[in-house]
Amino acid sequence: MSKRYTEATFEAAIEHSLIADGGYKQGDPNNFDRERCLDPTVLIPFIKETQPAEWEYLTNIQKERTEETLLDDLSRALNSEHEGCLMVLRHGFKCFGKLFRVAYFAPASSMNPETKRLYEANRLTVTRQLQYSEKHNKTLDLVLSLNGIPVATAELKNPMTGQTWRNAVHQYKNDRDQNDLIFKFKKRALVHFAVDTDEVRMTTRLSGRNTRFLPFNRGDGTGAGNPENPGSYKTAYLWEQVLKRDSFMDILARFVHLQVEERRVGGKKIRKEAMIFPRYHQLDVVRKMVLDAREASTGNNYLVQHSAGSGKSNSIAWLAHRLASLHNDHDEKVFDSVIVITDRRVLDQQLQSIIYQFEHKQGVVQKIDRDTKQLVLALAKGVPIVISTLQKFSFIVEQIQKLRENNEIPRDLLDDDGILPARNYAVIIDEAHSSQGGESATDLKGTLAAFQIRDKAGEYAAEHNLPDYEGEILRTMAKRGHQPNISFFAFTATPKYRTLEVFGKPGTDGKPEPFHLYSMRQAIEEEFILDVLRNYTTYKTYYRLIKSIEDDPEVDKKKAARALARFMSLHPHNISQKTEVMVEHFRTFTSHKIGGRAKAMVVTSSRLHAVRYKKEFDKYIAEKGYTGIKTLVAFSGTVIDPDIPGKEYTEVGMNDGIREKELPERFASDECQVLLVAEKYQTGFDQPLLHTMYVDKRLSGVQAVQMLSRLNRTHPGKEDTFVLDFVNEPDEILAAFQQYYEQATIGERAEPRQLYELQAKLDAEQVYYKAEVEEFCRIFYKPRINPTPVDHAKMNTCIDPAVNRWLGL
Template structure:
């Protein structure tokens, strides 16, 4: 008896399972014809049993040689058409058509086809000697009616061998020239199997053979989960290979993909036999089964990472959904609609499904108008493919559609479920018969209410529509709309194939594996004498734009990129590697292209050529010529992907275009010169993750983003994306209550509006358009009458939040609040008519400022490590983050000082100042101040800990050594935190007016009454109780003068005063805590001085800088001799 731990025992257990439970018969290896690689005994048994009359008529033609001649003909067809096509569509010999396999019917309308399916003979044959040259054998051979379709090499880890040995056996011991292994002609898939994992390939190519994992995945990563009742890989023979499943895979999954490629101007075809990976097979079957069980009217979210093969999954799902029939043999879905922006998907769908059925017209692409869509749906086209942009939005245009059920498959779901667009899409498919409503003579009030209810129902879930949303990076809206509730009540995907699993299975690269950060340090100066008063945000944006577009900045970065590309990237992927430069704007693309061309010419580099990708036209500095993508590249936009794939071009400079949905496997390196946040960062950097032969790694060089920000962007999508909480519908009522308090919208206006707006469209007149405007204009007038601009802004912002939130929430729950629906309809149009905030002038500061100092420095490189089971979640949709920042104004010189300070301090910051700066920031933290005054030090330390870490992380770039020491050395960190805890707590609880607690500087401050008038502003300057610190500011406050300080060896004047600089100084060379002399700028206003101070609490969304502004207003007293002095200084926002 064989040992139960050897490979033979493993073989026997699989064979027995398939024979006992899988619908297989035991094959005889002696019946295998090595010359033809067919089990002709089983083949003829099947043909004579199922097609006796046809066989008899062929016997009459060929006589005694009928089997020999039929095998000759069959071999011809298998060589020419391949095994898969012959299995599906049979062969013809002398006009006699023979079916080689019967596939299970999708309906029970023809019982005879089920009987024929049952007559298929599936065999499992062990130790098959396949070669005509030697006695080489394969462990297991699976055949259908004598025709070989799969081989299996088994390894048992108990014997010291595993799946890698099976893979090596296929690569080095199985000659692809042997007929059994010839691509397409015989066996269609080859499995390498051990007790733990499975790999498969559809093409043997010697050492180039590529095996793909065929595993379930475990803990959101690669591998298989433990199986308490058997082998971890038992799903292969217990589920996948059983008769019904295996025949379904052969009939409705496997397909031959023919891809046209262009290389160096030459076109050639690449054939690939596509066998579903486990997650594809699993997701399509689970989705189909659930749709069959529950019928139409349900939404599904499929979170499948890049590299998951979404195009094939969508094609298979569409075909399976189109074939679903209920127990009464009625189709579950009358049509399946695929919404995608993938140009290749329509052809791929048509080609794939044609292989299944050899029928035309099963798939129709909608590329004209809504009438074409209506025709496709009413004519019963099984599968319709279109884009959301071309999907018709108006019922009136399409006309009434029959009441039918539809499955809508949305590719990249996050871009396609917007409020009104989704509602309009549902309108078309909601099967509302408008003519019936128009022909009835009913009460007008009832008619309007019915229209409102109908509008509400269209927006909510529809019983005749099922949505299947595919995405790798679901947003909060996507999760709530498509997701299903988990045990915690939060929405989750119906099916998951995670980024982590795709990376671990090597279908994509981890693009954060090699990530290098550069930081720009610079010093600006003001070139003009005047100091104009400017909008703070716009001026800061203009300065940031000035820097990023400055020729020296572009030149330095260009040199870094090109030299890195030549030294590193150019050698990758066998010399074929390419790079993408992600820029901040179209103007950046144009200027970078000029700089790239200049540098390449100057250096004499002829091995690099760059292309550009941007939309529209660009005019530099308002001076012709206008630049366009085709003009700069020398060919049309549609040609770019194909041209860039050739060896002529290496670098692609982009602005928005090609940052999502662009798959070029040869992309190896990305240079990022643009702020990227959240899902945008994931989608953009993931352009590098595609695999191809010879590609071993990727590289990102980032000039702008922080490593921790990129980590935070990727983490929620690394495993399963989850929401921190679900959106609360009661927020709608809270928002409406707030809007009502402004007294801009009256209920009488809403009622009058809805009486017209929801009136039957057949009964509406042109005059009623004017009536709608008049009703809304009344509210606009009330809005204009609001005196304070901040109240106007608050109302406008709140109204916008309400409209967006209602449009979203109404899709995921059927609201039955007519008043809320009426308010929404009115609010949408009111929002469009409200005057927007004054856009103002756009600043161009090229003539006002100059770049004095510039340095580009690598600050970090290496892997950004994504965490397993991190629990990272995305936030649900809410009203947060929608308020517009109030315009603030500052003197140009102070804005420049701010930016110089933000980017310059890393050069001169001494270690001893590091903790002082953190201390000062914490002392000025308003929330921490409240906690200190209301808690004991023991309770205060809990809030202190979080703020300390936040401040530390904020400043980590300024002193990496100290930061690492605190993070790595717990004892050192404890001493530091204990020291700062006591100091911060004591300072926050001290009376700021207590002179005994003032710095030593104050010991020499002389009270006002002790300084003679003739000494003031001659030998002494006033000292004010003002600190230029990191804080945020509230209401106007009075700043006291503390006294006078003697200043020697300096000529003084009445513009001057003294304040203390703490925290991060406005001038990097000034030590923390110093008392500094301030003065008004000459040529500027003597009043209204503006000082910029850093704030860790405020982030400008456009420049991503953290700062705030304080304005100092000086009140003076004037004497009879026309002399004056500062009496007090007012500090205000």
């Protein structure tokens, strides 16, 4: 192979791009302090330039030992378990009582020239073939440093010489010692890239052969990989965009964070840490939405179709933080508050943890976990980021009235009409398929845009001399429409037609499409989720398979085949027979999966079926004397079995006192193996050990996708999944998944004229009379908070004649 096409040529091309166009300087490997694992010839001049007073203070005390003292204290902070590289980069370190900064990040606005000057003083360097350890002379192809501190490494391979990114991954796993300081978790480099001319992989933690490298590719169409890049490398985006000075500084400041998970196992607290570096699609979607919101200001909708496995929680957290501090070209804040709508309890913890690492201060995020009063006060005070469920907005008008009457809210936080002052809001919706419609969504818009709605409707009513009830009709109609002070950022893996209509942007064919897409196909191909349809089978197919095993003379002697043949001949129709099939299948095929930790879910058709399945499972397991299989059941409310009068069943009671909030954690433990569900855990339930699903319920469309997708989470040792379906047809399930495998589409768009056509038909049949409609409106839109029982009766009186006419058609 000609020298023009070697790995060194590839290395030189990246270095040249970073220095010529990326804002880097060339690092000298001879200046690298291998003991401290940093370059003092870059760090010390940076500190002298940006912090002259602190440097002079230290010099007066330490004299000729000033540099050594500073470098020793910096090394101690970098090597500390409680500080580490990321925290020191963001918040500095102490030396002789003074705070020294080792980096300055870009401010949210340009109002302070000094912060801009300090940001521009940062020195990014790229060093080739760096000998990084005292213990040996091994070298790294590329090391990127910020003010002399290594923050990223890269091993490069050139397919033209017969090596790819896989060889770079092998090199990191087998030839790089995780105990060398540059690779020590949290201590120095925060990310490591395995790069060739076609693809990129990354990791934030070296763990020998157990190291997990993640794809860092743009995606090719709706699949994995990278598209062609005429005139350059497919992976040029890495150094030309992602690692470019301003981009990389932004990632270090506002994306990278330490994720900490704590749980108790056998009374002992287990702490698990992971350094999170954004995947390409996460970086891309957050930046594109922020840029659009900055340029377009408020009043816009954004739909993000990101598959399970996309890291949606982190994307939402990063977006919320960025929007809360977003300024436009005039250095004005774009949004006064960011509201995150979610039903997931874990999301608020992630948000608070991530944003505290960025801001290092409390009070930026408030979770609404008590009542609507808490929500009212948070909105009135203008808390930067508020996390709430959508349902709490349904009661907000009544709550504001109560708080005002009881003097529980300062008068200066609301105007004279008891509404929020004119403000701009960003509303981030987690799982948009279940949150975009209904009265709760209307109440949310009505609350956040109350100031604008009141003024706009009031002007129109005054101009046209409308009575009070018609003014109230105008306000109600306005609540349902577009609100110029609210931007919606909606996330979902499975957008329904209605979701596309509300939040999508017009495509080339005029139909709405997502603002950003990370498809199920790409997530499967990149191995972030498993393909749950690969081992999907109906009971009829499964029975034929087992029967063929039974009839095969070569296999018939096997004990497992004989046992299966017995219960497969049951042709189960009732719960007890299906229970036997499920339990025996679990014990025979599932229980040994994932190192013996695999779990199963039974999807039942109703709460009553869930109760009966729970009783049958426990009865069958007890009769057989089986161990290693214990069940939990999940359903809401209280269930009465008509076959057992007087007996009431609740989830907590059937689970031996385990509370609803505790159930996911208990199911995650080695104590429980099977979860029986009825209308619960269809979305937002993330259990990687879930391997098998038994379906005894009709599923269709998005519901089928959401339900079966509970299985797709990856876990070490989890190589496949299994679905045994007693009810549905394979073609229907496949068709449901096809809709979301690449990009959701919409059929016929909703047309307002369809409503007018319906109105014309009803008018022609004289189903209702104008006087009845007007009388109903006078009552319904009275200027009061709650209707009286008399009002309710009068409204029914208005409706009943129209109902009778309709029934008589």
